[in-house]
């Protein structure tokens with residue numbers, strides 16, 4: 095079986111942007127705003143070299159909310175893939191939840207099993223890519239990433255670059271296995287822990 099490092103996207107791989115209308119961090123809606131965070135390419139390459147699958151699992155309700163279209167999501171994927179490839183890094187798969195309970199687009203107004211904090215994206219990836227979830231890691235900057243990772247039975251690392259992202263109630267529910275300042279630091283934790291350790295019951 096494969097082991098994976100599951101990666102949230104916004105706030106982990108690329109910078110999340112402050113949305114002044116909603117006063118929260120949001121995904122970029124223009125390609126020129128899609129900026130990789132420092133050290134991300136090297137961190138993904140390290141995941142590749144350690145033999146883990148690098149799998150993005152991300153809520154992307156922009157289409158559902160009418161804020162972007164499918165072509166934009168594909169353009170972002172192409173841009174991300176190209177920037178990684180230029181320095182010898184790659185993603186093994188990208189899984190998005192496109193649904194949202196308040197979607198304008200009715201076909202996407204679904205109470206789905208894949209919107210994090212639900213673990214559906216990770217479970218789907220595990221089925222399709224033959225992933226051992228207990229030997230895998232979920233890295234994300236939001237409580238819902240950690241909840242999804244825990245629900246899937248993964249080890250979890252909170253990539254905590256944006257403390258303002260958390261409201262107190264959400265933070266209280268969160269029990270990540272580790273916290274790291276950014277993706278490179280989180281991948282170093284994976285490197286240290288990959289051989290197994292006392293926290294593993296199996």
Ligand SMILES: [Mg+2]
Nearest residue numbers: 102104105235
């Ligand atoms: Mg995020």
Ligand SMILES: [Zn+2]
Nearest residue numbers: 191193206208
């Ligand atoms: Zn979904």
